[in-house]
Amino acid sequence: MDESGSASTTPPARPSPTATKGQAKSAGTAMLLALLLPGLGHMYVGKVGLGLVLLAGAVVLANATINGSEPKVAGALLVVFQVTQIVLAVRAARS
Numbered sequence: 001m002d003e004s005g006s007a008s009t010t011p012p013a014r015p016s017p018t019a020t021k022g023q024a025k026s027a028g029t030a031m032l033l034a035l036l037l038p039g040l041g042h043m044y045v046g047k048v049g050l051g052l053v054l055l056a057g058a059v060v061l062a063n064a065t066i067n068g069s070e071p072k073v074a075g076a077l078l079v080v081f082q083v084t085q086i087v088l089a090v091r092a093a094r095s
Contacts, residue, residue: 038055
């Protein structure tokens with residue numbers, strides 16, 4: 001009721017459709033972004049710090065694969081790292 005005693009006809013405020021905080025993110029988009037660039041899927045779901053750490057880790061492993069003394073080991077670790085960060089990005093998008 002408003003000050004005059006009559007019922008208010010104003011509908012309750014709705015959240016903005018462009019608001020991103022707290023909105024669910026697409027797991028498929030997170031997976032695609034993580035596949036394109038390590039850490040980007042995490043950044044998409046709002047975990048920017050973790051995304052940057054994952055990107056740095058991928059750069060270090062890629063460098064070790066190219067220039068390291070054990071490229072096969074570093075390459076295998078890079079593959080495991082990539083698959084893991086993609087799976088984690090999808091899980092982060094679903095939660």
